[in-house]
Amino acid sequence: MATRRLRALKRWMKSNGFEWSSALQFVDTPEEGISVKALCEINAGDVVAKMPKKACLTIKTSGACEIIENACLGGYLGLAVAIMYERSLAEESPWEGYLQLLPQQECLPLVWSVEEVDQLLCGTELHQTVQEDKALVYEDWRENILPLLDSEPSKLNPAFFGVEQYFAAKSLISSRSFEIDDYHGFGMVPLADLFNHKTGAEDVHFTALSSNNESEDDTDDEIVDEEALAQNSSMDKTEKGVDSDMEYSSITEDDTSMLEMVMIKDVSSGAEVFNTYGILGNAALLHRYGFTEQDNTYDIVNIDLELVLQWCSSLFSNRRSRSRVSLWRRLGYSSDTENSEYFEISFDGEPQMELLILLYIIFLPDDVYHKLDLSVAVAENFHESSEKTTFLNDNIFLKKLSNMSKKTLMTKEVCDALLSLADMRESLYGLKSLEDDIEALKRSSFVRDRKLYHSSVLRISERKILQKLRNYASKSCKITNLSSAGKKLKRTTKRES
Numbered sequence: 001m002a003t004r005r006l007r008a009l010k011r012w013m014k015s016n017g018f019e020w021s022s023a024l025q026f027v028d029t030p031e032e033g034i035s036v037k038a039l040c041e042i043n044a045g046d047v048v049a050k051m052p053k054k055a056c057l058t059i060k061t062s063g064a065c066e067i068i069e070n071a072c073l074g075g076y077l078g079l080a081v082a083i084m085y086e087r088s089l090a091e092e093s094p095w096e097g098y099l100q101l102l103p104q105q106e107c108l109p110l111v112w113s114v115e116e117v118d119q120l121l122c123g124t125e126l127h128q129t130v131q132e133d134k135a136l137v138y139e140d141w142r143e144n145i146l147p148l149l150d151s152e153p154s155k156l157n158p159a160f161f162g163v164e165q166y167f168a169a170k171s172l173i174s175s176r177s178f179e180i181d182d183y184h185g186f187g188m189v190p191l192a193d194l195f196n197h198k199t200g201a202e203d204v205h206f207t208a209l210s211s212n213n214e215s216e217d218d219t220d221d222e223i224v225d226e227e228a229l230a231q232n233s234s235m236d237k238t239e240k241g242v243d244s245d246m247e248y249s250s251i252t253e254d255d256t257s258m259l260e261m262v263m264i265k266d267v268s269s270g271a272e273v274f275n276t277y278g279i280l281g282n283a284a285l286l287h288r289y290g291f292t293e294q295d296n297t298y299d300i301v302n303i304d305l306e307l308v309l310q311w312c313s314s315l316f317s318n319r320r321s322r323s324r325v326s327l328w329r330r331l332g333y334s335s336d337t338e339n340s341e342y343f344e345i346s347f348d349g350e351p352q353m354e355l356l357i358l359l360y361i362i363f364l365p366d367d368v369y370h371k372l373d374l375s376v377a378v379a380e381n382f383h384e385s386s387e388k389t390t391f392l393n394d395n396i397f398l399k400k401l402s403n404m405s406k407k408t409l410m411t412k413e414v415c416d417a418l419l420s421l422a423d424m425r426e427s428l429y430g431l432k433s434l435e436d437d438i439e440a441l442k443r444s445s446f447v448r449d450r451k452l453y454h455s456s457v458l459r460i461s462e463r464k465i466l467q468k469l470r471n472y473a474s475k476s477c478k479i480t481n482l483s484s485a486g487k488k489l490k491r492t493t494k495r496e497s
């Protein structure tokens with residue numbers, strides 16, 4: 001359906017040198033917003049759209065460039081100022097035809113209320129992240145945007161630079177910006193941002209032909225004001241007639257001033273043409289783009305080291321927990337960032353090797369632990385790291401540990417520990433059960449209850465992974481029991497014979 005806002009965007013794109021294949025259809029529905037469909041079969045290798053870098057909204061092209069650069073605001077902060085500034089100009093902005101199509105904000109958890117974040121994301125991988133994001137983004141605004149209003153009172157309209165407007169701009173940047181080149185950095189790329197995402201199944205790919213090497217001298221020409229965009233328009237509009245009969249496969253000449261969308265798969269007539277925003281699990285998708293996908297095989301659940309320490313302290317003394325974790329760290333199994341240590345549980349419910357090794361070390365009998373601890377302490381006294389490595393490699397137990405497979409690490413104790421950890425992780429979701437979440441999802445509408453819908457998909461996908469972790473632990477435990485029973489049986493048989 002070609003809505004009024006879509007027609008206005010097309011007019012704006014035409015007059016600003018955008019080119020797109022007549023095989024693409026832009027569809028706008030109240031339920032799902034904009035998507036791109038193939039009107040006929042399109043083939044891999046076809047260039048289906050070209051976007052002039054000069055018409056992208058970036059720090060360099062925005063009318064606020066000088067203000068942003070004088071304030072030394074780079075990256076996303078600078079781009080947010082560019083968006084707020086152009087929005088403040090309304091129809092005076094060279095990007096008016098583009099901006100009128102954008103939602104005020106994308107429905108990312110960043111712009112949900114604090115209550116919604118606490119209620120809907122409780123226990124999920126996103127809860128703490130979003131709480132921290134909200135505080136950081138607010139601080140960014142207070143420290144960087146607020147002072148701009150004092151320093152540039154005549155140029156900036158405060159109504160467009162409030163904290164809400166800043167959060168809204170950040171949500172648009174997160175969900176729609178692209179990396180353009182070294183000169184422009186990140187920016188809003190009209191047309192390229194109309195394509196929806198499909199995990200691991202991209203049809204069309206965004207490309208910047210090569211880095212745009214404009215020198216500082218060229219910079220003045222690069223700042224696109226209304227006049228410049230208008231010039232651009234008169235040059236391209238009538239002569240190229242881009243919207244109508246352009247053969248998409250004919251847009252081939254190399255041009256570093258243009259960005260391109262290139263088909264990487266054949267797409268049949270009537271099908272949606274998808275981009276991919278990356279290989280992302282649901283937590284990342286919801287965080288950056290405000291939606292989730294059911295049965296997303298890139299989903300994971302993390303178990304924080306902190307949770308492992310809590311579980312450990314419920315069984316052993318604090319001293320033992322600390323010393324075993326310390327040995328595990330000294331053996332080099334922990335990540336460098338002590339504040340954010342966690343272990344991944346994959347979509348199939350398989351725990352990360354480092355977690356199994358930690359649990360295994362926690363359960364080592366005292367005498368084995370002390371010997372190992374001593375060896376590591378001796379090795380730490382070697383000055384040369386090569387000597388240290390050789391010494392550690394010669395240690396028989398260490399050799400055994402580093403060669404152990406997941407299967408052999410899954411002793412009965414380790415399996416039980418995983419079951420307890422799964423229960424502890426699950427309890428973070430609060431009182432509602434997985435079945436309650438599934439019911440809530442069934443009752444919620446993708447369109448009307450967007451936040452409830454996507455947060456339910458996230459919670460359900462995480463909790464199903466925890467269920468698979470339990471199955472993995474129980475199954476491994478049975479196998480371990482069977483094989484140790486088998487060994488005992490053999491021994492008995494031998495002695496008897």
Ligand SMILES: C[S@@+](CC[C@H](N)C(=O)[O-])C[C@H]1O[C@@H](n2cnc3c(N)ncnc32)[C@H](O)[C@@H]1O
Binds near residue numbers: 106107176
């Ligand atoms: C770059 S825009 C894509 C165009 C967008 N549909 C529009 O109406 O302008 C990215 C946004 O589109 C929506 N989106 C993209 N792919 C999606 C998908 N597979 N499922 C649901 N929403 C999707 C999300 O709201 C996301 O933040």
